Amino acid sequence: MGKIYDGIIGVAVGDALGVPLEFRSRKEISQSPVIAMQGYGTHHQPAGTWSDDTSLTLALLDSIIKNQSINYVDIMNKFSEWLLYGEYTATGEVFDVGNATSRAIMNYGQGIDPLKCGGISVYDNGNGSLMRILPITYYINSKPNISTDEQMEIVHNVSSLTHRHPISLIGCGIYVCIALNLLSKEMSLIKGIKRGIEKAFQYYSDHKWKDITTYIRLKDLEYFAALPENEIKSSGYVVDTLEAAIWCLLNTNSYKSCVLKAVNLGEDTDTIGAVAGGLAGIYYGADSIPKKWVNTVLKRQDIEELCNKNLL
Secondary structure, three states: OOHHHHHHHHHHHHHHHHHHHOOOOHHHHHOOOOOOOOOEHHHOEOOOOOOHHHHHHHHHHHHHHHHOOOOHHHHHHHHHHHHHHOOOOOOOOOOOOOHHHHHHHHHHHOOOOHHHOOEOOHHHOEOOOHHHOOHHHHHHHOOOOOOHHHHHHHHHHHHHOOEOOHHHHHHHHHHHHHHHHHHHOOOOHHHHHHHHHHHHHHHHHHOOOHHHHHHHHHOOHHHHHOOOHHHOOOOOEHHHHHHHHHHHHHOOOOHHHHHHHHHOOOOOHHHHHHHHHHHHHHHHOHHHOOHHHHHHOOOHHHHHHHHOOOOO
């Protein structure tokens, strides 16, 4: 099975692990930490059910593969099929929808240009574009001659479909820079994360994006990795989600330990599990994910089939 599956199944497993715990506090979860895939809980879904994080990731990946390119209209059409008709869902039911994403899709339905559908307010910086951005990594990786400026433009445009504020665009940019390094398999986990962050900071500093300072804690990675858990937030704010995912990667040594640490942080458990799981899946590989977890994921064969289609 190819590289694409590693990251995408990593997203789906992390998402499904977190779904039953969403909105529960860290203190509450600490009384009985998650150690395995479980069902029901917050959304009353069977074990292995993934949420909007994986649905929108699959919709984006499907669009890229079918078009062999980035087609913003088609991506929004597929997002609309998810929201309105339950396409790309685990059970045929849409049970977890972010407000900003929902508004953006409704904007698109009213005829607004896809790249202007996402919210631009500082209050529109939920993690709804970060959670689904991973497939762009595979597209960029398939284009060996693409410049950094072109890479970032694509990342920012795909984020803007639902989240258009610079803080959201930067979060997606940092994440994809890290993912591209981990995908190359040419460096250690820590070095891959560090160089990805350095590349992103260099780009945003050169282009005078003042909001890069929002992510300043990531710049000194040794300091950041050593922060105690109570310094790591696990809310739906895009900065908190990205920081939590990176912190979990830096403080674990396997896919399993990374996503368990992520979901046990509480609050936005499915998205932090998905965001951390995507990078952990890329680095450690799908074979490192506990087989029992993978086999529990609903529609796993559909995910496999999509990931095995040729990308360019």
